[in-house]
Amino acid sequence: MIILGIETSCDETGAAVVEGEPNGKTVTLISNILASSQTIHAKTGGIIPEIAARQQVKYIIPAIEQALKEGGREIDAIAVTVGPGLIGSLLVGVETARTLAYVWNKPIVPVNHLIGHIYANFVRKGEELDAIEFPAIALVVSGGHTDLVLIRNHGKIRWLGGTRDDAAGETLDKIGRVLGLPYPGGPAIEMAAKNGNPKAFIFPRPMLDSHDFDFSFSGLKTAVLREVRTIKRFNPLRSEASNETIVNISASVQQAVIDVLVSKTIRAAQRFNVRSILLSGGVAANQKLREQFELGIRNQELGIELFAPPKSLCTDNAVMIASAAFFNYAPIPWQKISANPELYFDTIVVM
Ligand code: KG4
Numbered sequence: 608m609i610i611l612g613i614e615t616s617c618d619e620t621g622a623a624v625v626e627g628e629p630n631g632k633t634v635t636l637i638s639n640i641l642a643s644s645q646t647i648h649a650k651t652g653g654i655i656p657e658i659a660a661r662q663q664v665k666y667i668i669p670a671i672e673q674a675l676k677e678g679g680r681e682i683d684a685i686a687v688t689v690g691p692g693l694i695g696s697l698l699v700g701v702e703t704a705r706t707l708a709y710v711w712n713k714p715i716v717p718v719n720h721l722i723g724h725i726y727a728n729f730v731r732k733g734e735e736l737d738a739i740e741f742p743a744i745a746l747v748v749s750g751g752h753t754d755l756v757l758i759r760n761h762g763k764i765r766w767l768g769g770t771r772d773d774a775a776g777e778t779l780d781k782i783g784r785v786l787g788l789p790y791p792g793g794p795a796i797e798m799a800a801k802n803g804n805p806k807a808f809i810f811p812r813p814m815l816d817s818h819d820f821d822f823s824f825s826g827l828k829t830a831v832l833r834e835v836r837t838i839k840r841f842n843p844l845r846s847e848a849s850n851e852t853i854v855n856i857s858a859s860v861q862q863a864v865i866d867v868l869v870s871k872t873i874r875a876a877q878r879f880n881v882r883s884i885l886l887s888g889g890v891a892a893n894q895k896l897r898e899q900f901e902l903g904i905r906n907q908e909l910g911i912e913l914f915a916p917p918k919s920l921c922t923d924n925a926v927m928i929a930s931a932a933f934f935n936y937a938p939i940p941w942q943k944i945s946a947n948p949e950l951y952f953d954t955i956v957v958m
């Protein structure tokens with residue numbers, strides 16, 4: 608089965624074609640087109656939803672056209688992100704997908720963006736992939752979300768916990784901004800952290816020892832912002848923090864976030880006796896995070912296999928949306944599809 612995926616939940620316009628075999632354990636990436644309005648948002652230091660939506664309108668048709676051209680084959684179905692995300696951006700993808708489903712007379716499959724992120728782990732780009740064994744724990748860690756879910760099988764997902772305030776990526780983005788780093792903050796902090804000392808500042812690890820699978824990052828954000836303000840106050844001649852301070856704060860913040868994510872995910876994996884851990888979402892592109900997950904699993908001798916998508920498929924893309932639709936194939940009439948910015952794990956998944 609060949610599926611066209613469409614992703615427009617935020618500031619990336621994605622169109623992609625994937626192919627899956629009946630009972631296959633992975634799907635094959637055939638084409639992957641991504642247009643981004645991130646450089647525009649970099650100028651304002653954050654996303655202005657109205658501008659993101661206008662850029663989606665501009666890119667969507669060329670992106671789909673290119674994905675189909677590179678795909679080179681007729682598609683069997685259309686998959687589209689219906690939420691969560693920015694309403695204006697989501698509508699562009701949903702209305703385009705609906706129109707194409709009607710005109711081409713193809714089935715249309717609504718996809719939850721968060722579940723889409725997890726399914727980036729099931730995409731083969733030419734190389735062979737180890738089959739993912741269930742049950743699995745998935746950590747979805749992006750700019751908008753930090754969630755832990757238990758996956759017993761395709762379509763059998765149980766939400767275990769999530770952030771009570773800011774998402775991990777959002778925290779990095781906000782801290783990046785006060786440090787004067789380019790937007791988005793996550794990759795910029797990773798770069799800066801390479802030259803910094805992760806023990807230079809002791810920042811809080813919120814909810815590290817709580818007996819649930821929830822997260823909280825706003826306390827960490829506040830602690831860092833306070834530290835930066837103090838440093839600036841005692842250096843009145845300098846309006847910006849020094850380079851040494853920036854790299855040390857970056858390394859220390861990154862370490863605090865990683866400690867919490869690794870520790871709570873591994874605890875969930877032990878509690879539910881799973882065979883695999885699946886990392887996903889933009890923050891999963893972080894190399895240090897991946898290394899420390901590997902280390903944590905090895906140290907605990909859990910016999911669990913760690914999976915993480917290629918970095919290019921961690922951040923938003925349409926390949927993961929088509930992949931999720933293949934493994935959870937549930938088309939609905941084109942009249943019924945609608946964007947839902949508030950969609951979450953518990954609203955469409957039952958177990
Ligand atoms: O999944 P994504 O592209 O969009 C959402 O659905 O939110 O995630 C974007 C988030 C941003 O907060 C960005 O700073 C973060 O992922 N991110 C990273 C890295 N690359 C992207 N965070 C840490 N290290 C990275 N290398």
Ligand code: ZN
Binds near residue numbers: 720724888889922923
């Ligand atoms: Zn995302």
